[in-house]
Amino acid sequence: MAQKIYPDAKAALDGLLFDGMTIAAGGFGLCGIPERLIDALVASGVKDLTVASNNCGIDNVALGKLLRTRQISKMISSYVGENKEFERQFLAGEVEVEFTPQGTLAERMRAGGAGIPGFYTKTGVGTQVAEGKELKEFDGETYVLERAIRADVSIIKGWKADETGNLMFRKTARNFNQPAATCGKVCIAEVEEIVPVGSLDPDCIHLPSIFVNRLIDGSPYEKQIEFRTVREREAA
Amino acid sequence: MPWDRNQMAARAAKELRDGYYVNLGIGIPTLVANCVPPGMTVTLQSENGMLGIGPFPYDEEVDPDLINAGKQTVSELPQTSFFDSATSFAMIRGGHIDLAVLGGMEVSEKGDLANWMVPGKMIKGMGGAMDLVAGVKKIIVVMEHVSKGGGAKFIPECTLPLTGRNVVDMIITDFAVFQRPDHDSPFKLIELAPDVTKEEVREKTTANYVE
Numbered sequence: 025m026a027q028k029i030y031p032d033a034k035a036a037l038d039g040l041l042f043d044g045m046t047i048a049a050g051g052f053g054l055c056g057i058p059e060r061l062i063d064a065l066v067a068s069g070v071k072d073l074t075v076a077s078n079n080c081g082i083d084n085v086a087l088g089k090l091l092r093t094r095q096i097s098k099m100i101s102s103y104v105g106e107n108k109e110f111e112r113q114f115l116a117g118e119v120e121v122e123f124t125p126q127g128t129l130a131e132r133m134r135a136g137g138a139g140i141p142g143f144y145t146k147t148g149v150g151t152q153v154a155e156g157k158e159l160k161e162f163d164g165e166t167y168v169l170e171r172a173i174r175a176d177v178s179i180i181k182g183w184k185a186d187e188t189g190n191l192m193f194r195k196t197a198r199n200f201n202q203p204a205a206t207c208g209k210v211c212i213a214e215v216e217e218i219v220p221v222g223s224l225d226p227d228c229i230h231l232p233s234i235f236v237n238r239l240i241d242g243s244p245y246e247k248q249i250e251f252r253t254v255r256e257r258e259a260a
Numbered sequence: 261m262p263w264d265r266n267q268m269a270a271r272a273a274k275e276l277r278d279g280y281y282v283n284l285g286i287g288i289p290t291l292v293a294n295c296v297p298p299g300m301t302v303t304l305q306s307e308n309g310m311l312g313i314g315p316f317p318y319d320e321e322v323d324p325d326l327i328n329a330g331k332q333t334v335s336e337l338p339q340t341s342f343f344d345s346a347t348s349f350a351m352i353r354g355g356h357i358d359l360a361v362l363g364g365m366e367v368s369e370k371g372d373l374a375n376w377m378v379p380g381k382m383i384k385g386m387g388g389a390m391d392l393v394a395g396v397k398k399i400i401v402v403m404e405h406v407s408k409g410g411g412a413k414f415i416p417e418c419t420l421p422l423t424g425r426n427v428v429d430m431i432i433t434d435f436a437v438f439q440r441p442d443h444d445s446p447f448k449l450i451e452l453a454p455d456v457t458k459e460e461v462r463e464k465t466t467a468n469y470v471e
Contacts, residue, residue: 052329053327054324055308055325055327101385102386103385103387121383123385125386125390126387126388127352127353128390129345131353133346145394147390147391147394147395149425150372150424150426152422193342195336195342196306196309196310198344199309202344248324249333250331252333253316253333254317254333255315255317
C-alpha cells in the first residue's frame with residue numbers, strides 16, 4: 025500500500041517547496057491552523073510565497089511567523105486584522121494583499137479543487153472587489169466572475185485520520201481546511217491522531233482519503249485561543 | 261435620550277421571528293443574541309462553520325476548537341451542526357439565512373453600505389460582510405447615528421469603499437430607526453429614541469428620507 029504517513033512536517037514537505045510558490049492554508053483565526061507545517065515552512069526558508077488563507081495569524085503566531093520572517097510576498101485573504109506586523113508591512117508596501125470576501129475565498133478554493141476554473145457570484149458586485157472583473161447578468165441580476173484557486177501545496181489541520189488519509193475535523197476547526205485541502209496539487213494534512221484503517225465510521229468521514237496525499241501526526245497540540253470569553257456559573 | 265448599545269440591540273431583536281436563521285456581526289449586533297424573546301426559536305449561524313451558537317462557555321468548558329466568527333469561545337447546543345466554510349457561505353450566498361444584523365461606518369440613502377475599510381488607516385478586510393449583504397434576505401445595520409467626529413453616517417453617498425450596493429433594508433441608530441419596504445423605495449423614519457425629536461434626527465442626518 026502506498027505510504028502517506030510521514031514522520032514529521034519537515035519530511036512531509038520534502039521535495040515540494042520552491043520560491044514563488046502558492047500555498048493554500050486552512051484555519052480561521054487561530055482555530056484549526058496547520059501549525060506544525062507552518063513551523064516547518066519557516067524553518068525551510070522558502071520565500072516569495074503567495075498564501076491563500078482566510079487570515080494571516082496574529083503577531084508571530086501561525087502564519088504571522090512566516091510574515092515575520094518575510095517569507096510571504098502576497099496574501100489572498102478576507103480578514104487580516106489583529107496583526108500589527110501585517111499592518112506595518114502592508115502600509116510600507118512590503119506585502120501585497122488580494123482582499124477576497126470570505127465566501128468567495130472559500131468558493132474559489134472549492135472550485136479549484138472541483139475542476140471549475142471560475143464562477144459567477146453576486147458578492148462584491150458594485151464594490152472595488154469587482155473592479156476589472158467580468159460582469160454578467162443572469163435573470164436580471166448582475167454577477168461577477170471570480171477565478172478558482174489552484175495551489176501548489178495545501179496545508180491543513182484535521183482531528184483524526186486513518187492510515188489512508190480519511191479524515192475528520194472537530195467542531196469549528198473544520199472551516200477552510202476542507203476547501204483548502206481539495207485545491208492543492210499536493211495536500212499535506214497534520215492531525216492530532218492517526219488511527220488504524222477501519223476505526224472511523226465511513227459515514228462520518230469529512231474529507232475522503234483521495235484528497236490527502238501526505239499525512240503527519242502533529243500531536244501534542246497546545247491550541248491557542250484568540251478571545252477567551254466565558255460566562256459565570258449561576259449560584260446554585 | 262438616545263438608546264445605548266444594549267437598547268439598540270434590543271430594538272434589532274424586535275425584527276426576529278420564530279424559526280429565523282440569523283447571522284450577527286461583531287460588536288453591537290452580537291448583543292442581539294441576548295435579546296431573543298422567550299419562547300421564540302432563533303438559530304444563530306456563524307460564518308466560520310456553525311449553526312446553533314450557544315452562550316459563552318463556562319470556564320472549564322472552554323474549547324479552542326469551538327469559536328464564533330468574532331473568534332470568541334462559544335458553546336454548542338443540542339441542535340448545533342458544524343460544516344466547512346464553503347458550505348457556510350452556500351447558506352449565506354444561497355439566500356438560506358433570513359436576517360443579518362451588521363455594524364456600519366456609512367449607509368447611503370440608496371441603501372449602500374460601507375463597513376470594511378478606511379483607506380490608508382484601517383486595513384482589516386471585509387471578512388464575510390460582502391457575502392452576507394449579497395445573499396441574506398434582510399439586512400439590518402446597527403450603528404451610532406453620528407461618527408466620533410460628529411459627522412453624519414446616514415448620508416447621500418458613501419465616501420468609504422462599499423461593502424455592497426443597494427443592500428440595506430433597515431437602519432437602527434442610537435437616535436432613530438429607518439426602514440424601507442423594498443430596494444426601490446426611500447428610507448422612512450419609523451421610530452425615535454425616547455425624547456429624541458424629528459428635527460434633531462434631521463439635523464444629524466444628511467441623507468434624504470421620508471417621515
